[in-house]
Amino acid sequence: MDQNRETYHDEIDAYLRDELSLEEKALFKKSLQKNPELLEEFRIHQELFLQVDESGWTHQLFSPDKKEVAELETYFRSEEALKLKNTITKIRTTYNRKNASSFFSNKTIISILVAASIALFVVLFTMNSDDSSEELYAQYSQWEDLPSLTSRSDETQLANGQHLFEENKFEESYNLFTSYNDDNSKIKPSLLIYIGLSALELNKYEEAISYFDQLIQSDAVDQSKGYWYKALAYLKQDKREEAISVLEIIRKNETNYKYITSKELLDKLL
Amino acid sequence: MSDNTYYIQGILDSNENVITDIYIRFFPKVVKFILQNNGQQVDAEDIFQKVLLQISARIRIRELQTINSTFEAYFFTACKNLWRRELNKKKRVTNIDVKELVSEELDMAHALLEQERWELFKEKLEKLSDNCKEILTLFLKKVSYADMVKKMSYTTETVARQRVFKCKAKLIKIIKADDRFDKLKL
Numbered sequence: 001m002d003q004n005r006e007t008y009h010d011e012i013d014a015y016l017r018d019e020l021s022l023e024e025k026a027l028f029k030k031s032l033q034k035n036p037e038l039l040e041e042f043r044i045h046q047e048l049f050l051q052v053d054e055s056g057w058t059h060q061l062f063s064p065d066k067k068e069v070a071e072l073e074t075y076f077r078s079e080e081a082l083k084l085k086n087t088i089t090k091i092r093t094t095y096n097r098k099n100a101s102s103f104f105s106n107k108t109i110i111s112i113l114v115a116a117s118i119a120l121f122v123v124l125f126t127m128n129s130d131d132s133s134e135e136l137y138a139q140y141s142q143w144e145d146l147p148s149l150t151s152r153s154d155e156t157q158l159a160n161g162q163h164l165f166e167e168n169k170f171e172e173s174y175n176l177f178t179s180y181n182d183d184n185s186k187i188k189p190s191l192l193i194y195i196g197l198s199a200l201e202l203n204k205y206e207e208a209i210s211y212f213d214q215l216i217q218s219d220a221v222d223q224s225k226g227y228w229y230k231a232l233a234y235l236k237q238d239k240r241e242e243a244i245s246v247l248e249i250i251r252k253n254e255t256n257y258k259y260i261t262s263k264e265l266l267d268k269l270l
Numbered sequence: 271m272s273d274n275t276y277y278i279q280g281i282l283d284s285n286e287n288v289i290t291d292i293y294i295r296f297f298p299k300v301v302k303f304i305l306q307n308n309g310q311q312v313d314a315e316d317i318f319q320k321v322l323l324q325i326s327a328r329i330r331i332r333e334l335q336t337i338n339s340t341f342e343a344y345f346f347t348a349c350k351n352l353w354r355r356e357l358n359k360k361k362r363v364t365n366i367d368v369k370e371l372v373s374e375e376l377d378m379a380h381a382l383l384e385q386e387r388w389e390l391f392k393e394k395l396e397k398l399s400d401n402c403k404e405i406l407t408l409f410l411k412k413v414s415y416a417d418m419v420k421k422m423s424y425t426t427e428t429v430a431r432q433r434v435f436k437c438k439a440k441l442i443k444i445i446k447a448d449d450r451f452d453k454l455k456l
Binding site: 054075 | 281284286289290293294297302305306307308315318319322323326327330331332350351354355357358373374375376378379380382383384387388391392395407409410411412434435438439441442445446
């Protein structure tokens with residue numbers, strides 16, 4: 001029987017690898033409804049593709065045994081499970097209290113801080129319109145010297161992302177780059193720049209900075225670009241002190257990216 | 271005591287020291303992953319808790335004897351999978367008009383069995399020869415046959431197709447031959 005079923009493989013493959021025309025796809029879907037054997041083979045293939053396609057999951061591709069489901073459900077309601085849950089909650093509370101960084105990752109607090117810094121900015125701006133952080137950020141965030149992602153011909157997704165970024169479609173470029181990257185393999189430095197800057201444009205500061213930090217820690221030739229972008233990420237948030245300390249790192253080595261410009265920006269900030 | 275036994279026993283005992291240890295060591299990585307993938311801190315906390323409960327259930331109810339990789343690798347994969355399940359659930363819910371009301375416990379039971387199913391496929395894929403694994407991975411990533419020929423140094427596309435066909439047929443055969451495959455089926 002399996003021999004027969006293997007004859008289905010070619011059409012299933014073509015469908016799942018997006019090699020069919022719209023009409024062919026429709027035809028295939030119809031035959032799926034009519035042929036349970038084909039459907040079964042198709043589901044196994046779908047599950048196989050999920051081993052590499054991280055955007056999907058096996059919902060409804062198989063039906064688990066009802067008894068086993070019930071047994072597990074009972075366990076999750078058991079006293080033991082409840083005890084574990086309570087322990088985790090308790091530890092989380094302690095952990096969050098001790099961990100200052102999780103304080104800043106709290107959304108509400110970020111909004112309050114952002115609101116406060118905007119209010120402060122408005123006050124400062126009306127008092128003294130010289131070199132506000134916002135103006136400086138606008139002046140220096142002309143993304144230049146960006147690496148090209150189009151060189152690797154087989155990775156058109158990256159090239160598309162670069163175009164979207166260049167067209168200031170940051171939401172889209174961000175989604176595209178992060179989905180490209182979610183196989184959790186090590187991100188290439190050139191890609192780090194684009195993801196980080198997309199995140200920065202979308203005001204995802206903490207995340208942007210984490211990408212720039214990865215760039216700084218990498219052994220890429222343009223590793224020092226990470227400092228410059230990180231400084232601008234702070235500047236955009238009006239964290240001038242932090243921006244200054246990062247710019248000072250750039251000043252330590254003449255070969256660093258934006259060595260001269262960073263002096264100019266430092267002078268305006270100090 | 272090995273690291274894995276230390277963590278697993280700690281989870282089963284609801285041992286505060288061990289769980290704090292797990293939190294400190296692994297939670298930041300989970301947060302980072304979830305923030306990078308359309309989630310927030312609260313999502314990370316939820317996933318983290320559910321995976322700990324999942325592991326506990328698997329040892330108690332599902333006779334998970336040992337974790338073959340490191341605890342960290344196992345834990346992180348389970349978190350990743352559970353998060354991708356959540357994201358897909360959200361997608362599905364917005365597609366369907368009538369939301370099914372499913373209790374959290376029932377949903378967790380399904381998630382656990384789906385994770386087991388995913389591991390079964392993974393395990394069988396790992397059993398293939400390196401060459402088969404490599405070509406099938408390219409195939410599943412939808413790499414064109416022309417590129418497969420280049421990457422794998424085959425002579426023609428026909429050779430590549432035959433190779434994919436054979437490796438895949440073998441893989442499906444060993445998946446179907448496993449008791450767990452039938453057990454997890456209707």
